[in-house]
Amino acid sequence: MTFWNFARKSALRKPLRSALLIVSVAMTFLIYGLTAGFVAGSQGTAAASDELLGVMNAAGRGQPLPMAYLSRIAALPGVADVSPITRLRGSVGDARNVVAVSAGDPDKLLAVSGADLGLTPSLIDALKSRRDKVLVGQSLAQAQGWKTGDSLTVTAFRTKKDDGSRDWRFEIAGIFEGKNASTDTHFILAQYEYINKARARGIDTVWAFALRPEPGMAAQDLAPQIDALFANSAAPTRTMSEKQFLSAFLSQYADVKRVITLVVGVSFVTLLMIVINTMVFALRERRFEIGVLKTLGFRSPQILLLVLAEALFVFVVGGAIGLVVAKLISLATPPALGLVIGAQVSLRTIALILLLGFVAGLLPALSAMRTPILAAFRTR
Numbered sequence: 001m002t003f004w005n006f007a008r009k010s011a012l013r014k015p016l017r018s019a020l021l022i023v024s025v026a027m028t029f030l031i032y033g034l035t036a037g038f039v040a041g042s043q044g045t046a047a048a049s050d051e052l053l054g055v056m057n058a059a060g061r062g063q064p065l066p067m068a069y070l071s072r073i074a075a076l077p078g079v080a081d082v083s084p085i086t087r088l089r090g091s092v093g094d095a096r097n098v099v100a101v102s103a104g105d106p107d108k109l110l111a112v113s114g115a116d117l118g119l120t121p122s123l124i125d126a127l128k129s130r131r132d133k134v135l136v137g138q139s140l141a142q143a144q145g146w147k148t149g150d151s152l153t154v155t156a157f158r159t160k161k162d163d164g165s166r167d168w169r170f171e172i173a174g175i176f177e178g179k180n181a182s183t184d185t186h187f188i189l190a191q192y193e194y195i196n197k198a199r200a201r202g203i204d205t206v207w208a209f210a211l212r213p214e215p216g217m218a219a220q221d222l223a224p225q226i227d228a229l230f231a232n233s234a235a236p237t238r239t240m241s242e243k244q245f246l247s248a249f250l251s252q253y254a255d256v257k258r259v260i261t262l263v264v265g266v267s268f269v270t271l272l273m274i275v276i277n278t279m280v281f282a283l284r285e286r287r288f289e290i291g292v293l294k295t296l297g298f299r300s301p302q303i304l305l306l307v308l309a310e311a312l313f314v315f316v317v318g319g320a321i322g323l324v325v326a327k328l329i330s331l332a333t334p335p336a337l338g339l340v341i342g343a344q345v346s347l348r349t350i351a352l353i354l355l356l357g358f359v360a361g362l363l364p365a366l367s368a369m370r371t372p373i374l375a376a377f378r379t380r
Contacts, residue, residue, distance in 0.1 A: 007309035025318025033326025037341040055209040064205035078217035083108035084206040090156040103190040126173035131194040133173035137185025279364040311361025319353035
């Protein structure tokens with residue numbers, strides 16, 4: 001009988017009680033894994049870049065910037081490539097079937113975001129073959145059942161064409177897959193010139209500029225230079241990294257990360273109260289056994305380690321189940337939902353499992369360690 005086998009058998013001496021504790025731990029870490037994966041995916045910690053920069057109007061996302069800013073930004077030292085970006089949101093078929101179209105300069109998009117979006121020279125050549133050609137992200141193509149060569153009509157919510165229509169017709173030239181599974185590919189890439197020349201209002205303006213700094217140029221050093229360049233203009237700018245932009249976008253609706261932290265924190269506190277209370281009562285039932293162990297030569301530190309090992313066993317088994325189930329759910333959901341459980345989330349979850357297991361077992365372990373032999377024998 002080894003120490004760990006002894007701890008395992010002690011933890012499972014009441015199978016029903018142990019199973020309920022393990023299920024409670026598993027459910028808690030399932031919730032944590034899913035929420036942490038959502039934060040990592042939708043707020044960019046898994047896929048967004050700190051190197052790519054977005055230049056937007058300081059007055060807000062809905063305000064345009066003049067296209068004339070492009071040459072001034074491109075001339076700044078430290079800017080490798082910059083592309084204009086304009087957005088078009090609308091529906092395809094059913095009004096509830098909303099899609100997003102991002103229009104930019106094809107060659108510049110390849111230089112700025114090609115590596116992150118999985119763009120290739122052949123895809124860009126296909127996009128440039130005709131003005132109404134578009135590239136569709138793999139996630140969106142799978143959701144809609146689209147393939148290369150299909151035609152689609154996007155009925156824009158706001159952007160009218162110069163003929164008064166809101167219908168924008170496109171033909172799919174190819175499908176881009178993204179750098180990895182965590183990359184957002186739930187949108188359409190179009191040509192800026194096609195949207196710009198055909199729209200009724202906002203000609204020669206952009207929604208934002210996307211740029212990549214030169215190697216060795218820190219993005220956080222370049223951003224203030226860009227904003228200083230247009231500080232006294234009619235349309236001052238705000239330059240952020242892709243990760244900062246995603247976080248700012250979600251925070252318009254709520255501080256998602258703070259809400260999730262509060263919810264998960266409450267669940268962890270509740271779990272600790274349940275486990276500690278259960279273990280304290282379980283050890284009261286075993287006071288006589290603890291006295292026997294001490295009589296047989298078990299020292300107080302060994303009793304402490306034994307109880308801690310029991311708590312860690314419950315948390316490791318339950319936490320592992322919760323993490324595995326969360327990972328399987330993330331693999332089964334489309335990337336557009338932003339549920340990404342990568343190595344960083346997994347390592348953080350493992351650390352929390354060990355920490356909470358130690359905290360949950362510490363109080364009962366100290367109580368068992370300090371139990372006098374005579375007091376333990378009086379329970380019989």
